[in-house]
Amino acid sequence: MIDPASIAFDIDDVVADTMQLFLDIAREEYGETDLYSEDFTCYNLEDCLDLDPVILRKIFERIIDGDYSATLHPIDGAVEVLQRLADSFSPVLFITARPFAGPMTKWLPCVLDVDQKDIEIIAVGDFDKKAGILVERNISYFIEDRLETCFKLETRGITPVLFSQPWNRKTHHFTEVHNWRELESLIEFETRNPEL
Ligand SMILES: [Mg+2]
Known part of the structure; x- marks a missing residue:
């Protein structure tokens, strides 16, 4: 967990x-x-x-x-689980290989409907730079869809959780989730006493 x-x-x-x-x-x-x-x-x-x-x-x-008129939607279930996570621990950390966070800094708090202060986005500009930040921040688990990055993270002691997508259907030994419900079941949320 x-x-x-x-x-x-x-x-x-x-x-x-x-x-x-x-x-x-x-x-x-x-x-x-x-x-x-x-x-x-x-x-x-x-x-x-x-x-x-x-x-x-x-x-x-x-x-x-962010130069498009189409709408970027969250993946099914992501909003509910991330809101729940932000309730028990914040800021929730996001690390992207994008060269700059740009439109994500508005999009993410808006779709998640959480305060800007409850999330942190770091744009590293390079897939291989994710591991260093995670080690620095004392993060043990990273949810990722790029299989090559998962292998890289593992060499730095981070446990990757592969988010299943059509481009990562290859042999690997990582924990894999197919949707946000499965991911939610891996997280140990505090169970609150209903009488309090
Ligand atoms: Mg990705």
């Missing part, structure tokens, strides 16, 4: 449904109607999507900059 004080989260495709946002931008802004979530079979999308690399790069830039 995971202590709420010892857990941190990736954002894209763990908390935020960034894959769906990518599909929405591709369809609405670039007329790419023939892309499906099942096509996202690898993390480097140029290797698995039948999409012009220039358009691919533009969509990524727009996502990072």
Whole structure:
């Protein structure tokens, strides 16, 4: 069981449904109607999507900059579990490989409906820099969808929990969750005495 004080989260495709946002931008802004979530079979999308690399790069830039009219939705169940977590321990820590937190600093507290002070977002700009911050912050568990990052974290003594996505369906030995309900069941929330 995971202590709420010892857990941190990736954002894209763990908390935020960034894959769906990518599909929405591709369809609405670039007329790419023939892309499906099942096509996202690898993390480097140029290797698995039948999409012009220039358009691919533009969509990524727009996502990072928050420059889109489509709506970024949270992944099912994330809001409830993260609110519960923020109730028992705060700030809840998020570490993203984005180069800057940018639009996430507004999006995250807004969708979670929590105070800005109850969450902390650190943008490290590089997948390999996540482990250092986690060690510094004394975090033992990290929820991540990029399998390569999980292996890296493990070498630094962090226990990764893999959030299942189409691009991480490969052999591994990590704890894996398929949704936020499963993740919730791994966290040791305080049981409050109802009479108090
Ligand atoms: Mg991610």
